[in-house]
Amino acid sequence: MTKQTQKTASVSRQMLRRGAVLAAVFGVGAFAVLLARLYKLQITDHTFYENLAISQQLREAPGTAARGRIYDRNGNVLAVSATVDNVYLSPAEIEANGEDRELIARGLSEILGLDYDELYEKTGRKGSWYVTAARKIEADKAAEIRRFKTENHISGVRLEPDTRRYYPNGRLACHLLGFVGTDNYGLEGIEARYDDALSGTAGRSLRATNAYGGEMLLRRYEEYRPGEDGQDLFTTIDASIQYYVEKHLRQAVLDYDALNGAGAIAMDVNTGAILAMASLGDYDPNHFLAVSPEAQIAVDAAATKEEAAALLAQAQARQWRNKALSDTYEPGSTFKIITLAMALEEGKTGLGDSFYCGGSTTVQGRTNPIRCWKSGGHGSQTLTQAVQHSCNVAFVNIGQRVGAERFYDYCEAFGFLKLSDDPDANLTARTGIDLSGESGSIWWSRNTFCSKKNLSQLAAASFGQTFTITPLQLVTAVSACVNGGRLMEPYVVQRLVEPDGSVSFEHEPKLVRRVISESTSRKVREILEQVVGDPNDGTGRNAAVPGYRIGGKTGTSEKVSLEARTGQKEYIVSFIGVAPADDPKIALLVFLDTPSDKSGVYVSGGQMAAPVVGRMLADILPYLGVEPTGSDNGGAVMPACTGLDLPQAAEKLKEAGLRYRTIGGGSAVTDQLPAAGTVLAEGTEVILYFDAEISPDLESLPELTGLNYEQARDTLSYYGLYLTTRSSVTDPARQTVGAQSFPAGTELRHGSVVEVTLIDSDEELLGRY
């Protein structure tokens, strides 16, 4: 302004002022704002952002801890894990590298048998680095994928190791074992309960990666946190016993058309170890989501998707349910063992006692009289006979002698309920077995049960009604009754073994309490043996196994609540056997839920469940090495005769209760039919060979049904075939063959044993006991 002569004007004061303002704003103010903002982000919120950044930069490779194996008590593998691969796609890399999506989708769909369109869609997911294509594929498929990747230079398809659980025995013990989900967590059974021990701790490898999952150049960071393999688990289960139990139980469900399946428990009475536990319907834990063909048909027929999903979930829940552990039921007459034991222990009854049954008895507080299953009554009977007959009237009497208060105390002692300070509490109890999903019993409160005005609860409880318990509770309590009086805590896991072989856990049999004395227990055993062993009076005689001493008790319980709801009568029939009766090793309970009377067999524990227990024990006892004791159950054991001369052999056979014929003309027995140790019907004619050979010809099996027992026996021995039965032989002349193990016309080798089922024509003994 001042020097107008200059063409280039000097800077005005206003300009300088305004420049100073801008210098302050741009040179100081703006930077103050930025520094404050950076302070907030880098200092105040540093940890927040750092954690987020690290979590996206570090990739955690899945752990490699091997899941422990599950073994049976003899070291047979029940569950084992193997390494498999998961296949995943990295669409971001596919896009970045310009890889051919169609080629990838086609290749994978061919190798894995997956839908092409779905795979193609997955390869195009924008911005994703991890899309699962297939889970748990086997090694050969994984190798094919690796080859496919190499041949086509594909990096957007990746494999990551995973493990898969295999159950080599399929359905065997499925409810005990449970199964493992896709994420390798145990979901049911032992797999769930012992998941921590079995799974170990997975090792983790942390790796810093670039945004596409590749290496970070120069900034390589890898950390391996070693894991620990899972522990091996040895169960108390015996795979062979489990197999026998399941085989016969499955057959029983088919034979008797048991609508709601069945269950069975075999327990070592002295330790509480579970030797077998089965539940039907079952499933294959290798494919635990697959349901039975019938259920699948129902699912497929569903009208809507939701309905189908609901039906499927329902069918799965039903097949996964361990009935032996999770169902509760009224035990019915099997509970009389408990009533008997407490009455004997209290000295309220004895072997010399006698009871009169007129067919019914009245109880204070109850309008209708309690009826015995035999409408005419059992008349006068000893204590043993009362148990043999499963006489309700006698047991109401026995229960009343014990008294409600003591009865209640014993039920607690046997583990059916847990006493509480509150006399009005409805009580429950569990055995405490080391399995998940155990249900609890449902009992009356003490005040209700012990009401002086109303004795009906006590009366009904004496023969096992008006309360519910689990099958496992009954087996545990009955084991205590026969093992000398010790209530043991049941268990299925014997030991856990670390990967290095050291034992980290060993189960010691756990005595809960002593309930009854040794001498009482002996009396109970003697009486129970008569229930099975007496071919005339014993309601459990169908459980008899020739050559073995077996005790047991039948049970037939009506589903009361169901009848109240629908008016429909449904039953749970059961039988609990103990063997050998003189020195019990095993208690075996079988229950069939809602069998059908259309099978032709009368719906009762004695007719349906007892034969099943008999068949199981016939397999189990020889397996356990229990020596057969001879003929007192109508069976004869073939002795070894080879090498003997005729008089010696004849003497032996006579002792065994067998007849013989000879073939050949030598001086010593060179061979025999059948083999030594075969259990035969008494009076069977066996063949001794003297310098002769057993004919290699096959014999065609004749038709046996309709023949009586003796006729069948003799017909077979004519052909060089032999008869055995697990039905109890009460009257060889009147019992007829109802079924034979091979159909008529089957070609059999000489010496083969044919098993028959006898039809009981003794109407007197049919009854719901």
Add this chain to the structure above:
Amino acid sequence: MRYDSARLAGLPDAETDARRPVFDGPFFVLSMLLLLAGVLMVLSASYPRAWYDPGHVTGGNAAYYFVRQLVFALLGVAAMLIASRVPMGLYRRWAFPFLALTLVLLMLVPLVGVKANGSRRWLGVGGLTLQPSELAKLAVILSFSALVCRYRGKMRSIRYGILPFAGILGAIIGLLVLEPHFSASVIILAIGAVMLFLGGVRLFWFAGAFGAAGAGIAVLLTFFPYASSRINSWRDPFSDSSDQGYQIVQSLYTIGSGGLSGLGLGGSRQKFLYLPEEHNDFIFSIVCEELGYIGAALILCLFALLILRGWWIAFHCRDRFSFLVVGGVTSLLAIQVFLNVAVVTNLVPCTGISLPMFSYGGTALLIQLFELGIVLSASRDIPVH
């Protein structure tokens, strides 16, 4: 080696002023320090992307971006030194031809420009690309300075103080809208406002202009469809952190990870393809991650010192044109630095503004260094006391 600026500018010189043999030392040293830091950071930030080469650009050569940036930095320093030798009068004389050239280039962009990410902002010549909008910034500074000098005393009037300037800005912004190029429009409007403010336009115009700018932004948000979605991802980037908010969220991770002292030079983890544009618009985030708050603050202080030194030079200019050009270049630098750092720290909505001396981009760096060279040229006219 002495130039007679008055003679070269074709103007009579009353004081027979002689230019100093050396330019302003502090300004040059600060520039060089920042350039050195910038080129190093390009190396550090860019090598992972260059190595992995997800976009099939570099052929896996880790030094690809660095070498190019280094070449342009050296060319830029040469351009700066040459610019520092050119007398200020020459800039004034060539201001309008330069503006005309810029407008022609801007008009060419929509016709033959290189398209990328939905916008056409670049002109390609051989292997080089040039954003004419970078030239436009300098053109505005030079032409406005020249006009202010020509209309001195009349700047308070509408006819001289507003209309010619508004005309130039309108033409440039109109052409940028065609590209479209939102961030360049903002910067050019801002630098235009700075020039008018320094030039003596009455303050109430600015009040009006701010109102108009507010309305303009509202219009722009509807004009530029991508702009409004950026507003949303600015307000809450985490709500959409995998898509719209991805870039800014990654930038916050990057900056926040640095903490007080950083992961060390070269130690960034976010540059491994997590942070997009890590060697470009978001290079300052990597600076924060590697050098921490201390290092980032140091870099910002260097910028602040450079800017303050620029104003110091401006205040010592004897001549109005030089004052305006130096003030303009310094302000442009400050505006770009502020907006870039404000964007990467999510202080303002995300838009593509490069950081002078740091962001990868050859021709832009060349032009920036040339502009600083003009400041150095002006510094040579400061009389020795």
